[in-house]
Amino acid sequence: MEEVRSSSAWVASRSSHVTIDSSGLEKVVNEINGSIPKVEWNFEGIHYFDNGPLTVQYLFVLDALNFCFWPDKDLSYDNLALGLKEALEKDNSVFDADRLQMYTGPELRELLKWPRPLPLEDERIRLLHEVGLELEKNFGGKAANIVESCGKSATTLVATIARHFPGFRDHSVYKGHQVFLYKRAQIFAADLWGAFKGQGYGEFNDIASITIFADYIVPAVLRQLGVLRYSAALASVIEANNEIGSGTEEEVELRACSIYAVEKMRDLITIKSGKQVLSVELDLWLWSFGIQSPSLQHHRTLSIYY
Numbered sequence: 001m002e003e004v005r006s007s008s009a010w011v012a013s014r015s016s017h018v019t020i021d022s023s024g025l026e027k028v029v030n031e032i033n034g035s036i037p038k039v040e041w042n043f044e045g046i047h048y049f050d051n052g053p054l055t056v057q058y059l060f061v062l063d064a065l066n067f068c069f070w071p072d073k074d075l076s077y078d079n080l081a082l083g084l085k086e087a088l089e090k091d092n093s094v095f096d097a098d099r100l101q102m103y104t105g106p107e108l109r110e111l112l113k114w115p116r117p118l119p120l121e122d123e124r125i126r127l128l129h130e131v132g133l134e135l136e137k138n139f140g141g142k143a144a145n146i147v148e149s150c151g152k153s154a155t156t157l158v159a160t161i162a163r164h165f166p167g168f169r170d171h172s173v174y175k176g177h178q179v180f181l182y183k184r185a186q187i188f189a190a191d192l193w194g195a196f197k198g199q200g201y202g203e204f205n206d207i208a209s210i211t212i213f214a215d216y217i218v219p220a221v222l223r224q225l226g227v228l229r230y231s232a233a234l235a236s237v238i239e240a241n242n243e244i245g246s247g248t249e250e251e252v253e254l255r256a257c258s259i260y261a262v263e264k265m266r267d268l269i270t271i272k273s274g275k276q277v278l279s280v281e282l283d284l285w286l287w288s289f290g291i292q293s294p295s296l297q298h299h300r301t302l303s304i305y306y
């Protein structure tokens, strides 16, 4: 994930709407004091798990749809994870590649027991079809075969997914430069690692290469912790709940500076404590903290990537 790291650093060194406060960052690192508060993957108890390939299929479908919940104030990631879990428990063929290619909006809603159209529902359906078709064409219908083809490398997994599934190509152009963020592809690798506890389908020799997953929760948490600072103009857009366009400088800075700030935190933790920590662990701690703070105001961008 060198390109995620280096392109985020490039943005952070030129950003104006979002800046990293190094003393705020150092303060957080001092408070952590070498040990990140431990958060269990699936601390919410909402994910399907059977220790086999069907779990991989479930996680891939989940992460294909893991974006943009905020336009419906009652909808959250939990509704998606739990809804897909219950659908799979009722019928273990719901995520077969041929069926993924057939879903309609109302059918997806019914699967999730969601009473009204989902945000970006047409895009969600298009992405489900894309996943089904490409799985069928190149991976024998099984997401587990993608993972098996990657030789226990999370980096290879992210690159393979980005190559085969256009919907996962989470990138932007900032001041003329291509910036790679790969939120959903990276979170899929992290979800496998978390669910399978680093074994079997979750064994990756390079899990340390994954960065955080630049969504709309982590930047807001980093700001609350005093690690990120926003310009007055950006702060007022977010406080007024106004939308920020996808691909704008503001949006790219929010995401890329979050990645870069957490990489800096990670380096500083190692320097101060001698301990190696993973961005995945930092992410889960920051994210779980964020979703448990209902007053946290986050930026609003209509996006299929996060």
Ligand SMILES: Nc1nc2c(c(CN[C@H]3C=C[C@H](O)[C@@H]3O)cn2[C@@H]2O[C@H](COP(=O)(O)O)[C@@H](O)[C@H]2O)c(=O)[nH]1
Pocket (backbone or CB within 6 Å): 040, 041, 042, 043, 044, 066, 067, 068, 069, 070, 075, 076, 077, 078, 187, 191, 194, 212, 213, 214, 215, 216, 217, 218, 283, 284, 287, 291, 306
């Ligand atoms: N950085 C980061 N972002 C994450 C997740 C997860 C879920 N990960 C699961 C894996 C293990 C745990 O047990 C979690 O259950 C979702 N999101 C993002 O949050 C937003 C949803 O917010 P809200 O609308 O409030 O539900 C949306 O952009 C979604 O894509 C994460 O882990 N890290």
